[in-house]
Amino acid sequence: MNILVTGGAGYIGGTVSRLLLAAGHQVTIYDNLCHSRSEAVAPGARFVQADLADRPKIEATLREQHFDGVMHFAALIEAGESMKVPEVYFRSNTMATLTLLEAMLATGHDRIVFSSTAACYGEPETTPITEDARLLPTNAYGESKLLVEQMLTWLNRIHGFRYASLRYFNVAGAIEGYGEAHEPESHLIPLILDVALGRRKGIKVFGLDYPTKDGTCIRDYIHVRDLAEAHFLALGALERSDRLIYNIGNGQGFTVREVIDSVARVTGRPIAVEECERRPGDPAVLVASSEKIKAELGWLPKFPELDQIIASAWQWHQKRYA
Incomplete structure (x- = not known):
């Protein structure tokens, strides 16, 4: 094609x-x-x-x-x-x-x-x-x-x-030789990985009072x-x-704190957190049902686990700044 x-x-x-x-x-x-x-x-x-x-x-x-x-x-x-x-x-x-x-x-x-x-x-x-x-x-x-x-x-x-x-x-995540690198970067996982690499002092968490299990937003x-x-x-x-x-999406929701914990677990490095007020326009929970595309097109995620996704991104980010 x-x-x-x-x-x-x-x-x-x-x-x-x-x-x-x-x-x-x-x-x-x-x-x-x-x-x-x-x-x-x-x-x-x-x-x-x-x-x-x-x-x-x-x-x-x-x-x-x-x-x-x-x-x-x-x-x-x-x-x-x-x-x-x-x-x-x-x-x-x-x-x-x-x-x-x-x-x-x-x-x-x-x-x-x-x-x-x-x-x-x-x-x-x-x-x-x-x-x-x-x-x-x-x-x-x-x-x-x-x-x-x-x-x-x-x-x-x-x-x-x-x-x-x-x-x-x-x-999120990366393939061999290519990953997430926005200019400027605004996405959570690469920002946290920058903290693990020592390129940032800490990660900002926007909102601690959402109606979720730990007060932070949930995303898929x-x-x-x-x-x-x-x-x-x-x-x-x-x-x-x-x-x-x-x-x-993969149908699973993770809070911002759970993502931070996953990065700390995958990288083996501590992640400093700065607590901030909510940002306008941020929904509390966004989790997908992808059952329709699974049923109609046979799509199935091969990398559904958060640690898997972050590990691939971590591998690429380390090579990126090597």
């Missing part, structure tokens, strides 16, 4: 690109490098450095060759930041995606796997969360992604546009390789289905 990967120099897009190439597929990466570097581009991939909002450039890229599908990862991802500058998130995540979709329609491309988010759900009414749960984001990041899902629904209905929307929970962690496998299955399923929506 020949696949266009937007945001392919990021953590998830870069992982998926490498695994696609390893499986013998052709990959074109489209990325503006706003939070990454050219070194993150997978060796063997064609690289187009440009902004997704640049309609002439993305359309020219789509006209140069026919792609069997688009995997769309390009987005801003920090929920906390989205509550300070929501307009930036709507422009970067929603409007830029509309530009991509328009370019796809104009060039005869009708198949996309969209990187959505569990933030579309907001505060869940029940857990684990199923795909038919109420969609009511509590932050602008989640809203910017939900708006894309709504656009895709209409393009599917009116144009027959085929899409799979994958609502991720917390993605999925290994990035398992997430990539879900993308491959979803793209293949678009051959026979025109609209797919799946949660991607």
